[in-house]
Amino acid sequence: MTSAQHRFGGKCQRRNDDAPCNRFEMRTAVARMGGYASAWRAPAGSVRVFTVNARYGAGDGGVDPTAAAENPRHSFTVRMTHWVNAACFGVQVYSGIAILLAYPRFHWSEDGFDALPAFLELPLPFLIYTDIRGPGRSLHFLSAWIFLVNGLVYLWSGVRSGHFRADLIPRRSELRLRTMLGVLATHLRLRGTHTEEFERYNAVQKSAYFAVVFLLLPFMFLSGLAMSPAVTSVLPFLVEILGGHQRARTLHFFCACLLVLFVVVHLLMVFISGFVKRIVGMSVGYADKENH
Incomplete structure (x- = not known):
């Protein structure tokens, strides 16, 4: 199982273009990817950067069964x-x-x-x-x-x-x-x-x-x-x-x-x-x- 680093910068599209993402939305988005995440809390008004460790299988487009079992598509x-x-x-x-x-x-x-x-x-x-x-x-x-x-x-x-x-x-x-x-x-x-x-x-x-x-x-x-x-x-x-x-x-x-x-x-x-x-x-x- 490989761990790829993905960084998401920008502003949240939950309510409007200026609404910041909260922790719940970050965890929800990352759960979709079958991984886990940590967030750097930036000062107000600046871009928040999320570090995501996605646990999908490398290069095959599939899902690692171990990671998927931990974060299933449906509970x-x-x-x-x-x-x-x-x-x-x-x-x-x-x-x-x-x-x-x-x-x-x-x-x-x-x-x-x-x-x-x-x-x-x-x-x-x-x-x-x-x-x-x-x-x-x-x-x-x-x-x-x-x-x-x-x-x-x-x-x-x-x-x-x-x-x-x-x-x-x-x-x-x-x-x-x-x-x-x-x-x-x-x-x-x-x-x-x-x-x-x-x-x-x-x-x-x-x-x-x-x-x-x-x-x-x-x-x-x-x-x-x-x-x-x-x-x-x-x-x-x-x-x-x-x-x-x-x-x-x-x-x-x-x-x-x-x-x-x-x-x-x-x-x-x-x-x-x-x-x-x-x-x-x-x-x-x-x-x-x-x-x-």
Whole structure:
């Protein structure tokens, strides 16, 4: 294993061009490289120089397994919660389809039944008088609670480790329209991910993950609880703020569609950017960058 010296000078791009880097950002950036760093604390207003000892294998473009194990691309908690979430989401979709087949009509009001006009009616078999809805609801509810507990573990770990700040919250410079359009254009052309991009999330990925983790999933749980008479009998404000049980069900369905779309695009990009590399990285924490 070789140790190469890299020196970074300049000003941080976290908030704006004049914002200095702090220790947390330096450690986060260096962790992406699988190394460690020390910083020379320069006087105010001058350039700070970071000395980084990168522990990648020399000249082969790969990752030294020992160093990568010490600084994995994904932490154990992220990997564990990712696969539990994947399993729970699959069960949620399966059981959700069973519930949907029982009554594929959506209403934008408090009440909803056959005699009332539907806000949206899907061209699906109408199986309300079969036994499919009961088991579907039970499985849906059970997997949702596992999903919730697993998500709380992920949130606790993300806040404690700085994962959210480093990987999921876009910097101001990344939210510029030109930057976002450039990344989107690359994705729309179905181009694979470059080797150096394997170590970090781009602006579109950060924005999408942030929306899923902090907006869509919390709303799914909120709207799901609002449909439960047992829950709303104790916490009636849940259904009141969403405009009734049937409107909560409609909003729950639309939010679920967005999550399914996100997963489809996510899987597509995994295949485009290197299926084996991504799966290995999310399973063991690191992967050879040349392994596609």
